[in-house]
Amino acid sequence: MRILVTGGAGFIGSHLIDRLMNTGHEVLCLDNFYTGHKRNIQHWLGNPNFELIRHDITEPIRLEVDQIYHLACPASPVHYQYNPVKTVKINVMGTLNMLGLAKRVKARFLLASTSEVYGDPEVHPQTEEYRGNVNPIGIRSCYDEGKRVAETLAFDYHRQNDVDIRVARIFNTYGPRMLENDGRVVSNLVVQALRGIPLTVYGDGSQTRSFCYVSDLVDGLYRLMNGDFIGPVNLGNPGEYTILQLAQTVQDMVNPEAALKFEPLPQDDPRRRKPDITRAQTHLGWQPTISLRDGLERTIADFRSRIEASEAQSQLDAASITTH
Numbered sequence: 001m002r003i004l005v006t007g008g009a010g011f012i013g014s015h016l017i018d019r020l021m022n023t024g025h026e027v028l029c030l031d032n033f034y035t036g037h038k039r040n041i042q043h044w045l046g047n048p049n050f051e052l053i054r055h056d057i058t059e060p061i062r063l064e065v066d067q068i069y070h071l072a073c074p075a076s077p078v079h080y081q082y083n084p085v086k087t088v089k090i091n092v093m094g095t096l097n098m099l100g101l102a103k104r105v106k107a108r109f110l111l112a113s114t115s116e117v118y119g120d121p122e123v124h125p126q127t128e129e130y131r132g133n134v135n136p137i138g139i140r141s142c143y144d145e146g147k148r149v150a151e152t153l154a155f156d157y158h159r160q161n162d163v164d165i166r167v168a169r170i171f172n173t174y175g176p177r178m179l180e181n182d183g184r185v186v187s188n189l190v191v192q193a194l195r196g197i198p199l200t201v202y203g204d205g206s207q208t209r210s211f212c213y214v215s216d217l218v219d220g221l222y223r224l225m226n227g228d229f230i231g232p233v234n235l236g237n238p239g240e241y242t243i244l245q246l247a248q249t250v251q252d253m254v255n256p257e258a259a260l261k262f263e264p265l266p267q268d269d270p271r272r273r274k275p276d277i278t279r280a281q282t283h284l285g286w287q288p289t290i291s292l293r294d295g296l297e298r299t300i301a302d303f304r305s306r307i308e309a310s311e312a313q314s315q316l317d318a319a320s321i322t323t324h
Contacts, residue, residue, distance in 0.1 A: 001025045001026070001066045001067060002025070002026045002028070002064065002065045002066050002067075003020055003025050003026065003027050003028070003065060003066065003067045003068075003069065004027075004028045004030060004063060004065040004067070004068045004069070004101075004107075005017055005020070005027060005028070005029055005030065005069045005071060006030045006031070006057055006068070006069070006070050006071055006072035006094070006098060007030075007031060007036060007070075007071035007072035007073065007112075008027075008028075008029030008030060008031055008036070008041065008052075008071070009029060009031035009033060009036030009037055009038060009040050009041050009052075010031065010035055010036040010037075010040070010071065010072075011040070011173075011175070011177050011178050011179070011214070012071060012112070012170075012173060012214060012217065012218070013029070013031070013036065013040075013069075013071045013072075014036075014040035014041050014177055015175070015177065015214045015215065015218050016069060016071070016218050016221060016222075017029055017041060017044065017050075018218075019218050019219075019222055020222075021044055021047070021049060021050060024049075025049070026049045026050075026051075027044075027049060027050050027051070028051045028053060028063065028065065029041055029044075029050070029051065029052050029053065030053045030055050030057065030061070030072070031052075031053075031054065031055075031072070032054065032055060032056040032057075032072075033054065034074060035074045035179065035182070037177075037179075038052075040177050057072050057090065057093075057094035057097055057098060058089045058090060058093045058094050058097070059097070060097045060100065060101075061097070061101065062101075063101065063105070064105055065101075065105060065107050066107055066108070067107055067108045067109075067110070067225060068098055068101065068102050068107050068108070068109045068110065069110050069112070069221065069225065070094075070095065070098045070109060070110060070111050070112060071112040072090060072094055073087065073090050073091055073094070073112075073143075073146070073147075074087060074090075074143075084139075084142035085142070087142040087143055087146055088142050088145075088146045090146070091143075091146030091147055091149060091150045092146065092149050092150070092153070095111070095149075095150040095153050095154070096153060099153055099154065099157040099163060102157070102163050102164075102165075103157060103161050103163050106164075107164075108164040108165075108166065108225065109154065109157075109163055109164065109165050109166070110165070110166040110167075110168065110221065110224060110225045111150055111151065111154045111165065111166070111167045111168070112168055112170055112221070113147045113150060113151050113167055113168060113169045113170065113232065114143070114144075114147045114169060114170050115169055115170065115171040115172070115234070115236060115273055115275065116134075116140070116143055116144045116147060117132050117134070117144060117147055117148050117151065117169060118130060118132040118133070118134075118169075118270075118273075119132045119133040119134035119135065119144060119270065120133050120134075120135075120269075120270045120271060121133055121270065121272060121273070124272050124274060125238065125240075125274040125275060125276040126234065126273070126274065126275060126276060127234075127276040127278070127279075128169065128231075128232050128233065128234060128276075128279055132148070134148065138267060139266075139267050140267075151167055151232065154167055155167075158230070165230060165231075166224050166225055166229075166230060166231055167230065167231035167232040167233070168220065168221055168224055168231060168232070168233055168235050169231075169232050169233065169234050169235065169236075169275075170212075170217060170235050170236065171209075171210050171212055171234065171235065171236025171237070171273065171275045172184075172185075172186075172209045172210060172211050172212065172236065172273065173211075173212050173213075173214055173217045173236075174186040174187070174211055174212075174213065174214065174295065174296075174299055175213050175214030175215070175295060175298065175299050175302075176214070176298060176299060176301075176302035177214075177302065178299070178303075180303070180306070180307075185209065185243060185246065186211065186246070186250075186296075186299065187303070188200060189246065189247055189250040189251075190250055190254065190296075190299060190300055190303050191303060191307070192258070193250050193251060193253075193254035193255045193258050194254055194255070194300070194303055194304055194307055195307070196255060196258065197258075198258065198259040198260065198261035199247050199250065199251060199258055199259070199260050199261065200261050200263055201243055201244055201247050201260055201261070201262050201263070202243065202262075202263050202264070202265045202266060202269065203243075203262075203264070203265035203269070204244070204262065205242055205243045205244025205245075205247060205262070206242050206243075206244065206271075207242065207243055207265070207269065207270070207271050207272065208240045208241060208242050208243070208271075208272045208273060208274065209240075209241065209243065209246070209273050210236050210237050210238055210239055210240050210241070210273060210274045210275060211237055211239070211241065211246070211292055211295070212235070212236045212237035212288055213237070213288065213290035213294075213295035213298075215290065216237065216288040216289060216290055217235055217236075219286065220233075220235040220280060220284060220286045221235065223284040223285065223286050224284055227283065227284055228283075229279075229283035229284065231279075233279045233280050233283065233284065234275035234276060234277055234279065234280060235275070235277075235280060235286070236274075236275035236277065236288075237275075237288040237292075238274060238275055238276070238277055238288075239288075239291075239292060240272075240273075240274040241292065244260075246292075247260055248260075249292070249293070249296065250296065250300075253293075253296060253297070253300060254300055
């Protein structure tokens with residue numbers, strides 16, 4: 001099959017491409033490298049079944065494909081709040097462009113939506129029937145409301161134009177290839193612990209999250225795309241941890257001497273987040289298999305090797321400056 005992955009050089013997109021390439025598909029990776037990185041898909045460059053297209057999805061593009069995984073959008077607060085108007089444009093115009101492409105070439109379209117559509121939830125755990133509690137004018141709304149509109153567009157294209165859609169609501173995902181500076185809690189804590197600086201905990205750390213390892217998530221996306229269920233469907237790990245528990249686990253695994261530093265809670269930060277995955281279990285036969293500790297071990301190893309490589313490069317650069 002010929003498959004397009006928008007945002008394919010990003011954290012989740014590149015892991016999805018690995019799965020698709022290893023399954024024998026022809027893959028087109030489309031990315032503007034706003035938060036994606038070429039190193040994530042470097043190992044596929046030169047492969048005859050892989051094509052890299054540098055493109056911004058807010059501009060239309062003509063391609064011939066059978067399936068579209070639409071993942072393109074900055075997904076961490078640091079990046080989506082840096083240029084909130086651009087984030088809205090990616091979610092609205094970008095999704096319109098990709099749905100238009102799906103309509104023209106009769107491709108199946110999967111939208112990577114988010115648990116952020118539930119906002120700061122008043123229902124716990126969150127089922128797909130819950131309509132959410134989102135602040136439409138808050139600093140996170142460019143992403144939250146952007147994804148809500150993207151879901152609206154997907155279902156309207158389905159009803160009005162008979163586009164074959166799938167909608168996944170992705171909960172906190174972590175693993176190798178996360179950006180060191182993306183501001184997400186797992187990468188923040190791991191990088192701080194590895195660099196020997198105090199671990200930042202926002203508020204009193206009692207807010208909860210559910211952490212899904214990236215290979216589990218990719219398996220869920222693949223099953224959703226290739227099954228008969230449209231969704232929306234929650235994809236996430238129902239194991240629920242406080243942020244303080246996560247910080248203490250990372251501290252214990254990387255650097256027990258590291259201090260914890262408490263900072264004020266950011267605006268509109270959800271207090272609780274936990275997916276009800278009954279739909280995923282029922283319709284996709286899917287549930288996560290990787291424990292938090294196992295996933296953290298793999299993630300820490302990846303961050304450690306990248307930090308060591310970058311420090312070694314800095315020393316080489318410094319040495320070359322002093323010798324010239």
